[in-house]
Amino acid sequence: MNDNQLLLKVRDLKTYFFLEEGTVHAIDGADFDIRRGEAVGVVGESGCGKSVTGQSILRIVPNPGEVVEGEITFYRYEKRDDGTEVQEVVDLTALDPRGDEIRSIRGGEISMVFQEPMTSLSPVHTMGQQIMEAIILHQKVDEDEARRRAIEMLRRVGMPQPESTVDSYPHQLSGGMRQRGMIAMALSCSPSLLIADEPTTALDVTTEAQILQLMRDLQQDLGMAIMFITHDLGVIAEMTSRVVVMYMGKVVEGADVDTLFYDPKHPYTRALLNSIPRLGHDKSERLESIKGVVPDPYNLPPGCPFHPRCASFMPGVCNVEEVPNFVIEPGHTARCFLYAD
Amino acid sequence: MKAYIARRFLYMILLLVMASMVSFIVITLPPGDYLTSYIMRLKAQGQDVGLDEELALRRQYGLDQPYYIQYFKWASQMLRGNMGRSFEFNRPVWDVIQPRLGMTILVAGVSLIFTYVMAIPIGIYSAVRQYSIGDYVFTVIGFAGVSIPNFLLALVVMVFAYRTFGTSIGGLFSIEYVDAPWSLAKIQDLIKHLPVPIIVIGLSGTAWLIRTMRATLLDELHKPYVQTARAKGLKEGKLLAKYPIRVALNPIASTVGWALPGLFSGQTIISIVLDLPTIGPILLRSLMTEDMFLAASTLFISTALTLVGTLISDMLLVWLDPRIQYT
Ligand SMILES: Nc1ncnc2c1ncn2[C@@H]1O[C@H](COP(=O)(O)OP(=O)(O)OP(=O)(O)O)[C@@H](O)[C@H]1O
Ligand SMILES: [Mg+2]
Numbered sequence: 001m002n003d004n005q006l007l008l009k010v011r012d013l014k015t016y017f018f019l020e021e022g023t024v025h026a027i028d029g030a031d032f033d034i035r036r037g038e039a040v041g042v043v044g045e046s047g048c049g050k051s052v053t054g055q056s057i058l059r060i061v062p063n064p065g066e067v068v069e070g071e072i073t074f075y076r077y078e079k080r081d082d083g084t085e086v087q088e089v090v091d092l093t094a095l096d097p098r099g100d101e102i103r104s105i106r107g108g109e110i111s112m113v114f115q116e117p118m119t120s121l122s123p124v125h126t127m128g129q130q131i132m133e134a135i136i137l138h139q140k141v142d143e144d145e146a147r148r149r150a151i152e153m154l155r156r157v158g159m160p161q162p163e164s165t166v167d168s169y170p171h172q173l174s175g176g177m178r179q180r181g182m183i184a185m186a187l188s189c190s191p192s193l194l195i196a197d198e199p200t201t202a203l204d205v206t207t208e209a210q211i212l213q214l215m216r217d218l219q220q221d222l223g224m225a226i227m228f229i230t231h232d233l234g235v236i237a238e239m240t241s242r243v244v245v246m247y248m249g250k251v252v253e254g255a256d257v258d259t260l261f262y263d264p265k266h267p268y269t270r271a272l273l274n275s276i277p278r279l280g281h282d283k284s285e286r287l288e289s290i291k292g293v294v295p296d297p298y299n300l301p302p303g304c305p306f307h308p309r310c311a312s313f314m315p316g317v318c319n320v321e322e323v324p325n326f327v328i329e330p331g332h333t334a335r336c337f338l339y340a341d
Numbered sequence: 342m343k344a345y346i347a348r349r350f351l352y353m354i355l356l357l358v359m360a361s362m363v364s365f366i367v368i369t370l371p372p373g374d375y376l377t378s379y380i381m382r383l384k385a386q387g388q389d390v391g392l393d394e395e396l397a398l399r400r401q402y403g404l405d406q407p408y409y410i411q412y413f414k415w416a417s418q419m420l421r422g423n424m425g426r427s428f429e430f431n432r433p434v435w436d437v438i439q440p441r442l443g444m445t446i447l448v449a450g451v452s453l454i455f456t457y458v459m460a461i462p463i464g465i466y467s468a469v470r471q472y473s474i475g476d477y478v479f480t481v482i483g484f485a486g487v488s489i490p491n492f493l494l495a496l497v498v499m500v501f502a503y504r505t506f507g508t509s510i511g512g513l514f515s516i517e518y519v520d521a522p523w524s525l526a527k528i529q530d531l532i533k534h535l536p537v538p539i540i541v542i543g544l545s546g547t548a549w550l551i552r553t554m555r556a557t558l559l560d561e562l563h564k565p566y567v568q569t570a571r572a573k574g575l576k577e578g579k580l581l582a583k584y585p586i587r588v589a590l591n592p593i594a595s596t597v598g599w600a601l602p603g604l605f606s607g608q609t610i611i612s613i614v615l616d617l618p619t620i621g622p623i624l625l626r627s628l629m630t631e632d633m634f635l636a637a638s639t640l641f642i643s644t645a646l647t648l649v650g651t652l653i654s655d656m657l658l659v660w661l662d663p664r665i666q667y668t
Contacts, residue, residue: 060571062563098577106574114572122563122584123592123664134573169663182569 005087006075007193007225008034008057013070015056022298026052026065028249031325031333034193036077039219039226041257043272044246045126045294049341050229051115053246054195057098067093067327076109077192077302088161093131094320108138112195116202117178121170127154128166131185138189153184158214176207183215190222196297197229212239233276237261242331245269248305249293251325255332265334290314312338342659349655353648357641358518360648361419364640365412368633374404375428375631402428415634419641429627434638438620442642444513448612449604451535452543453586458599460547461593463552468562479551486548491607495541495614498600502537508561513538523660542611546600554593561585595658598651605643 015027027049031274034040042050055061057072069194072092075084095102114120122189131150134274135141141149147166154162157180170178179199186194196215200208216239220228228239236243236257243260245253245268254267271290295301301308307318317337326339371665377397380390399405403414415425422433467476479657499511512519513534518527562585570580609621616622627636659665 055568058572060568062568103574103576106572108574112569112572114565114569116565120569122566122570122588124588124662127583130569133575137574171664183574185569 005036005037005077006033006073007038008075008227009073010053010069011071011073012056013053013056013072014068015052015061016068017065017251019064025249026118026297027056028300029252029335030070030249032251033228035194037077037219037223037225038242039228040244041153041240041241041243042227042229043231043233043243044237045272047294047297048246050231050246051197054112054197054229057092057195058112059092059095059102060106060109061097074105077098082310083299084241086283092106099222104138106185107134107191108189109191110193110195111189111191111200112197113179113182113186113199115173115198117182117199118202120182121178123170126169127173131166131181131188135188145270146162146258149188150184153188154181154308155180156218157184157187159184168235172326175203176211179203179207179211180214183211183218187222187224190248193225194219195216195227195229196301198231200235201232215239233273245272248297248300250305250335251326252306252336253334259332265328265332265336265339266306266336267312268306269334271309271311314338345659346656350600353652356648357645360644361641362412362636364637364644365408365415365633367627367640368636371631373631375633376402376404378631379428395622400568411633415637421636424638427632427635428626429630429632429635431478434635437635438625438639438642441618441620441623444617445608445614445621446540446646448513448535448542448619449601449608452539452604452608453597453600455539455543456546456550457597459543460550461554461590465558467555468552468558469581471559476555483548483551486544487552489545491541492610492614494544495538495611496540497623498537499615512619522619523527533655536655538611538615538617541615542604542607545607546603550593550600554589556591557592558585561589564588591658591662594656594661596656598647598654601647601650 005232010030010032013030014025017024017026026199030049030053031061032040032042042053046049047327052061052065052281053066057065060068061067070093074090074092074217076088076090078088079085090101090105092105123288126152128147128178131153132143132146135146135149136143137167139146151166151209154166158175159165159180162218165177170181172183179202183199190296200211203211212235213228216303218224224311226239228236229246230236240257243254244251244268246301253260253264255263261273275290290309291292295305295308301319303319303321304310304323310318313319314337321337323335323337325333325335327333327339328339343533376395380395381396383390396405397585403411406414420426422435425436426432426435427434430437463479467479470476513531515530515534521527562581566583567580567585570584571577575583605621608617609618609624611617612619612621613625620642624636624639624643626632
């Protein structure tokens with residue numbers, strides 16, 4: 001497997017919600033790549049469109065939301081009997097969101113772990129029933145075999161007594177155990193991409209550390225790519241090798257982890273990094289919070305959505321023109337006129 | 342689970358005892374008793390009833406004793422399956438009620454089934470296709486159904502039927518079958534007569550249940566677990582049936598029992614308007630004539646049927662929803 005092989009390419013993605021009060025531009029220009037086996041972090045403040053990005057990839061954006069523009073290219077790799085691999089290219093935005101093709105990708109090749117382990121599992125089905133359903137849907141196995149695999153998967157994610165928890169209902173399990181169950185379900189069909197939408201936000205710190213460790217191990221064992229959605233830069237540093245920063249539905253900067261932390265370019269990324277405490281800094285030094293407020297999603301300012309809060313605001317430029325993506329160096333992009341050449 | 346059912350059964354028996362007391366107290370509340378109103382009617386017809394005669398009658402009926410003794414007499418008879426005598430019909434209460442009880446349960450049962458069979462699919466449709474034309478149409482019908490009093494609807498339907506078909510649609514049987522023994526033809530006749538009372542009795546419940554089903558399902562449709570199921574790659578229809586509809590049906594199916602009191606009371610009025618042979622008209626009549634054992638027994642039976650229905654629906658809930666503990 002070649003590390004540089006593309007798995008997912010997102011270009012100029014736009015997903016809007018058409019509400020009575022107006023149109024919410026939940027995603028308004030997202031560009032990023034995910035390579036095979038790679039862990040990519042997606043960070044940004046609450047409401048910037050991280051979850052909707054995940055939903056757009058799977059084409060499960062809830063009503064009245066719609067992917068209105070852009071491309072999501074998914075590269076499928078299939079092993080032939082003679083050992084060679086064939087590549088197939090699918091544009092996910094072109095698929096019927098209820099059609100067979102996207103449904104075979106959902107849960108089979110791209111799966112998702114959600115933010116809320118408490119409410120993301122059906123309250124009236126056992127853990128086993130919910131995992132087996134995914135297995136039977138995507139693999140040609142009978143019920144007994146599916147159950148065996150579900151138990152095996154639960155064991156793999158560190159669920160205590162998988163033989164009995166397989167028959168437990170979610171309300172009988174702790175938050176951490178439910179999230180392990182969710183992960184088992186998501187990984188049960190060996191997807192090539194796992195979208196993890198803040199999988200540890202609802203958990204306590206100890207459980208969070210265990211789940212993160214587990215996901216790292218599984219990623220290595222199974223060789224899958226992870227799109228790790230979070231607002232926690234610490235988790236990003238720990239879990240991912242590349243990062244995408246989102247602000248108001250736009251990907252404002254993309255770089256590998258080290259570059260992003262040590263040489264951030266976009267003023268928003270800089271502000272975001274300044275707002276987290278760092279080891280080695282003087283404790284008396286005040287943390288800066290980002291000044292200004294997040295703009296009203298129904299009335300986005302023209303130009304760069306960050307300009308009303310930006311320290312390097314250039315009047316007549318930033319508040320006028322739509323900002324394109326500028327390449328700073330290969331693998332490092334920023335949506336900011338400071339880097340126009 | 343067994344302990345839960347046993348406990349629920351005990352509660353039910355306790356409630357039944359209380360219901361019997363309340364039924365009895367309700368009957369004794371109005372001033373006077375059966376004899377006062379009976380003698381008044383006799384006097385109105387020009388007959389003279391002396392004080393001695395009245396006292397003798399009073400003793401004969403046991404009405405000279407305090408209420409609590411009357412109650413215990415009645416209650417101990419009830420335990421032996423004897424509901425006492427109806428003053429007015431001068432027959433055992435059971436003989437008066439029994440032929441009507443079957444019809445009561447039939448009409449209530451079919452109304453209940455009608456309500457659920459109509460309301461659940463319509464509610465599901467309205468939620469899944471929220472704000473569609475169909476949803477609006479059902480919403481309008483639903484509001485009409487909730488707000489039109491059902492006796493008014495009964496009158497309107499009767500007038501309408503009389504004008505168009507020239508027949509009276511009251512009752513559950515055509516005249517020639519009323520006293521006829523059961524036969525296939527009689528059953529067919531019954532089936533022909535059922536729809537109007539069923540619709541009239543069931544409409545407001547149906548309308549209410551459509552709103553509840555729609556609201557509950559709309560709530561569930563946006564829960565994260567539905568998205569989880571969608572992210573697995575399930576077909577949309579199968580997914581809806583297996584997850585949100587299944588969850589939304591739990592409270593609906595298990596509150597079947599709550600619909601019973603409404604059905605019984607609605608049925609009483611409708612039975613009078615539409616002249617149905619149920620226990621409703623008997624209850625009204627016995628209350629007016631202060632025929633105490635008949636009235637108390639009829640009230641008690643209605644309450645008992647409601648309690649049994651509630652017990653069944655509570656067990657349904659436990660069976661349907663694993664989150665509910667049987668404690
Ligand atoms: N079902 C929906 N209906 C209407 N608007 C929605 C819906 N889902 C998301 N949005 C809007 O889309 C925008 C992005 O939401 P999203 O859930 O992607 O945020 P997020 O980055 O995941 O935030 P968080 O960190 O809080 O999870 C928000 O402005 C939100 O109001
Ligand atoms: Mg989110």
